[in-house]
Amino acid sequence: MPSTLVWGVVLGFAVWAILKLSKTGSREPGLPPGPPTTPILGNMLIFPRSHVHLKFTEWARQYGELYSLKIGGATLVVISSAKMIREVLDKRSSTTSDRPNYHVATRVNSNLDMPWTKYGPVWRNLRRAAHDILMKSACDRHIPIQRAEAIKLAVDLLDRPEGFFTHIVRYSSSVILSVCFGVHCPTFENTFIEEFYNNQRHWDNLLKPGNSPPVDVFPILKYVPERWASWKGECDFVGRAQRKLWQGLMKECVARMKAGKRNDSFMEYIVDRKDKYGLNDEEVGWLGFALVEAGADTTSVYFQFFILMMTAFPEVRKRAQQEIDDVVGPNRLPMLEDFENLPYVNAVVNEVIRFRPITPTAVPHATTTDEQVGQYVIPKGATLFMNVWGVYHDPEYYEDPEVFNPDRFMKTPFGTKPGADDTAFRNDFVFGAGRRICPGMHLANNSIALVVTTLLWTFDFNPAKDPVTGKIIPADPNKISEGIILTPEPYKTDIRPRSQARAEFIRKEFAAARPTFEQFERSSL
Template sequence: MSYSLFPTLLAVLSVWLVLRLRKVGSRERDLPPGPPTLPLLGNLLEFPTSKIYIQFSKWAKSYGDIFSLKIGPTTVVVLSDPKIIRECLDVHGATTSSRPFFYVNELISNNCEIGFMEYGPTWRNLRRAAHDVLSAEACVKYIPIQRAEAFRLMYDLLERPQQFTTHIYRYAASVIFSVIYGIHCPEFENTFIREFYDVTAEFDKVLKPGFAPPVEWFPILRHIPERWAPWKRICKAIRTQQRKLFFTLLDLCEENMKNGTRNGCFMESVIDRQAEYSFDRELLGYFGAGILEGGTDTTSVYLQSFVGCVVANPAIQARAQAEIDHVIGSKRCPEPDDFEHLPYLQALVKEVHRYCPVTPLAVPHATIADERIGNYVIPKGSTIFMNTWAINRHEDYYDNPHIFDPERYMQSEFGTKPDVDTSAFRNDMIFGAGRRICPGKHLASTSITLNAMNLLWAFNFLPAKDLHTGEQKKIDLNDAEDFDCEIVPRSAEKADMIRAQFVVAKSTFELFDRRVPVTAS
């Protein structure tokens, strides 16, 4: 080849590269609409780093119930309509059920956790195992430990009401520890619970936008040496901390099985069928941990929101208590079957889900192939967000959606306006959609209904008073995880029944208490 051709080839290559780079960050023609983009960056600079669902909801009002963002060369699609969600995530679940690649998760767990794992044969095996031990039928056998822990929660609130947040955290975690590993944690401190929440808090930090560079969108950044990337060192430390806890729990479960001290917990069944599920030890350890993480947060955050909502709405609290008193009376504690006879309490539980969704954006999906939704094409490798917050506050669906009002669910199953087409609405939308819907939804729902009945049957929840002015503190229901309140037993008789039931519950705990030391050390 003549050297005289090199300048021409270099010029052609330069033009091609410029044209190629000009397309990076720009919205393809068949994508849903969205905010204007910048060359190379797309919408990166305006992508929110906190309460993402609020900005997404604002964009939905401007660009529609399906809109797109460009983050460098990658695509984000946000869905804010039940029909679109059903078509995209349910009907087309074969291509929209993966998870976005998350580099920090790879550094920490090597993508072994079921919640973040990409769609494929390994995930399907994990999902089948989760369904086998968390189906509605399988969860019936876990009700005794859930009831015993619910009585323990009432007892703790009776004895130390000022620590109600800690008691809720302990309850939610101890139920899941008991169900999964057969381990009861009677206290928050000096148990696996404290170590679990410490690990989870560190992991949550690295999941937040802005912790690390946008490696997923600009893969070249993953090659930054660790000495110049403190976030990589943090991920390595979290990995060590996680593995110590997760595999200690697995070791204890296996040891108890060998010693003949089974108690029917979740992981015993999975270990028995390890070969059937094609699990190696790595998958076993992360499988139990993934269910543990998903189940604990959902219940604890919901119960805090529930308490916040009844504190902020005393008339609603009084109406629910009147219904409970009429059905249950004052001579006995609530039973699981009582919930179906409490329509207003059912409406209250649904309204808390609507007003304070535990996961406003759910966990994002990802496409493994191009998918057409209506007039739009969602490209392979796109990230899909399901904006339940926007749906729950949609003025086309709900009357006065920004007002907390359980009465809406007394008028219709989904709380919507009379003329709304609810064919695509689902009561379990709070747990996600498609093939990625939360496998622990039955367990979580039982915990929620048991405690909703118990807490309002047993206690009055009152606003806390300012120590200086004596005035009642107001609660922001948009941030119902951080508030103070006063918790007072509704009668001396109910307080006595709580203490008596807690004594009875100890017999259930014995099956779990005798298996391991109470500390994680």
């Protein structure tokens, strides 16, 4: 009898396991629709390994503004309309602001890097501190160094225009390091910048879909020995490098504070108030690193795309320059307050963002409870993708969405078709949504306004010519490299000052900005 009972239990368990396994990968009742699944794997075999945003957008046109994917037993929900972003991520932000379980991020930074931190007390403490230092009034105090750095960028382009990619990287790195840690980087040949961007390349490679195994779908993969799992060594390398970078920055900051040489950087403020925010030293360091990581990479990529568009579409550049000339004139540089009086330049800025959103699928969210959205149920623990590319390239709302056309923003505030219902639209979806929206948007917007107007006032950007044949080398906006962010592939452009007088004026302004830089140059970085 006991033997019969044992075999009965074994048989029952086997039947249960088979039934459960047969349902794995299937779309549960109530989920939004999506591509057909296969047993166990779900949509894993058709999940894109590259150009994820394009496949997500293709599926959105087929399955709708809210659709689902199954990766094994995990559920992914893709949000591809402004209305659904507002409904799911903004209105329900208290339950849709978690991050998915992501073993790679946990291994790299123990989930203390704020963009990847799970929703909970640690994230709330980090977010509250970031909000306080990055609110508009706090960012406005740093406009002088941002303006000075924009002038320095222009001087770098005068001296060595062919190095514009590295000049842009130096600019964005130096701005965020000055503002956050009080450290100015006068040249690209800087140990910190080189180490930071080398690390970012490794980190970005880890984050690309398909570059690490689906550990979060099949947790048993965590236990594969490192000699058979090269991704583990890569995670550890990136984690050590990131920790070394922020530890060096914090050491400089604290030493300067002790020496009585403060320069009003953000991290000075946080160090003084870490107990108020409930942060320990490690969390403070990771917060600072997260701000540098977000500010340096995305800002530099925006300007790379901006110069590419000004090169590829000279008629747009000339019209923007004419507007600046009409408002500002030739005898002074544009100021931040001029930006609101430059509607076409604003339209250009917004069209670059729409046409080539830097984070086309954003950083995924996750749900902490079941959420009923219309006729569908998004289950607890589902991963939520915000398909920014799909929103900004939707032909229902945008006329010829694959065409670069700033004029669309002269007709409607969000560039949408006249008469379209754009009540849920924003021009800042690239900064995210809900409680996870990027707290650094004010700092980024100030940088964009100052650099765009300064460069357009100073320079012409034209397609480069082959030095041997003399033929024009077209600047192609469609050549894009991708990771978790989109970047233009290296391209050539002919950058020249609009006049000798403007070049001389920029150099005089740079000399006058010298005192602004001095307070940020007491560093050994």
